[in-house]
Amino acid sequence: MSKERVLITGAAGFLGSHLCDRFMKEGYYVIGMDNLITGSMDNIAHLMGQEDFEFHHHDVTKYVHISGDLKYILHFASPASPIDYLKIPIQTLKVGAHGTHNLLGLAKDKKARILVASTSEVYGDPLVHPQTEEYYGNVNPIGPRGVYDEAKRFMESITMAYHTYHKLETRIIRIFNTYGPRMRLNDGRVLPAFIGQALRGEDLTVFGDGSQTRSFCYVDDLVEGIYRLLLSDYAYPVNIGNPDEITISEFAEEIIKLTGTAQKVIYKDLPKDDPKQRKPDTTKAQELLKWSPKVNRAEGLKITYDYFKSLDREKLFQTEHKDFEKYSKK
Structure with a gap:
């Protein structure tokens, strides 16, 4: 009996590669x-050559063709870190719009259920x-972060349109x-930025007065x-974090x-x-999915820190993180 098939876009990225692992398992x-x-092929190198995995090097903003049946599609193709979407704003908007449209069309053709990856950034x-999922957000559509925020808001809108008009099986997660x-060490996000600075012996850079808050969820x-x-x-958005x-x-x-x-x-x-x-x-996640996070921050940080420590010095000293200030002020 042949196995059910799932398409995961953004498969070579941080989250996409972990999803590939889970669905293989x-x-x-x-x-x-x-x-x-x-994304990086390093993230999925351990899967290449396995009989139940295949990789397509393809941009989902172009027409997407997959031969054979599909049970599920998980759409995780998008720049997700500030340094990425501030440097490539148009590509970010296109993957949220054209990419999502193409994959919804594929799901409709294959009669597959599709889950799209939205974000807490829809709340601005x-x-x-x-x-809460009922909050509509406070987003500046023409600000520097608007390219990511609005790409994801459009993604949610067109996904719900396909659900209501075409009766497509859709799911929306707000991450x-x-x-x-497998996070990139210098991608502009606060956690890898801090760990990278610590490993390089640099002072830790806090933007603002440091009173702003975040809530960190371990990838598993x-x-x-x-x-x-x-x-x-459940077809409506669900917060997971x-x-x-x-x-x-x-x-x-x-x-x-x-x-x-000893940095300051x-x-x-x-x-x-x-x-x-x-x-x-x-x-909603607790009531509908019986889900709640299990890994506390101290445990997850230790695992993540050990991973970053294992990277070679070339990756450790890449200067990608220094671009964040340049692009974020535009």
Whole structure:
């Protein structure tokens, strides 16, 4: 008996590669797709050559063709870190619009269920705390972060349109800050930025006064939430994230303690439209999916830190992180 087949876009990225692992473990035949604009083949090198995995080097903003049946499509193709979507804003908008449209069309043709990866950024700089799925957000559509925020908001809209008009089986996940092995060390996100600075012996840079908050979810917990949502019968957006909130200043001190380094914390101007608070209301996930995060921050950070320490020095000293200030002020 042939295995059920799943297409995962963004397969060579941080989250996409972990999803490939999970679906392989669950006994699916996995088709990974990525244009490698931000993904890395290193993330899926361990899957290449396995009989239940195939990889397509393809840009989903172009027509997507897959031969044979598909049971599920998981659309995770998108730049997700600030340094990426600030450097390639048009590609970010196109993958949210054209890419999502192409994959919804493929799902309709294959009669497949599709899950799209939205984000807490649809809430913008929120005026409601914690953020519930019913909150419409506070987004600046023409600000520097608008290219990512609005790409994801459009993704949700067109997905719901296909659900209501074409009766397509759709699922929407709103992902809050997630971390773990295979993150890029210098991609502009706060956790890898702090660990990278600590490993290089640099002072930790906090943007703003450090009172802004984030809530960090370990990747294994997120993947479990994605899997449960895909198999559920709920078509509307669901927050998946860890509601354990912490200020950025407190988090910087945690990283210094974790790494055993003696750096100090320095403060710089807050980038435009950077959210002041970020904490998911996960009531829906708890009630509908029986899901809640299991990995506490101390445990997850230790695993992630050990992963980053294992990287070679060339990756450790890449200067990608230095571009963040340049692009975030535009």
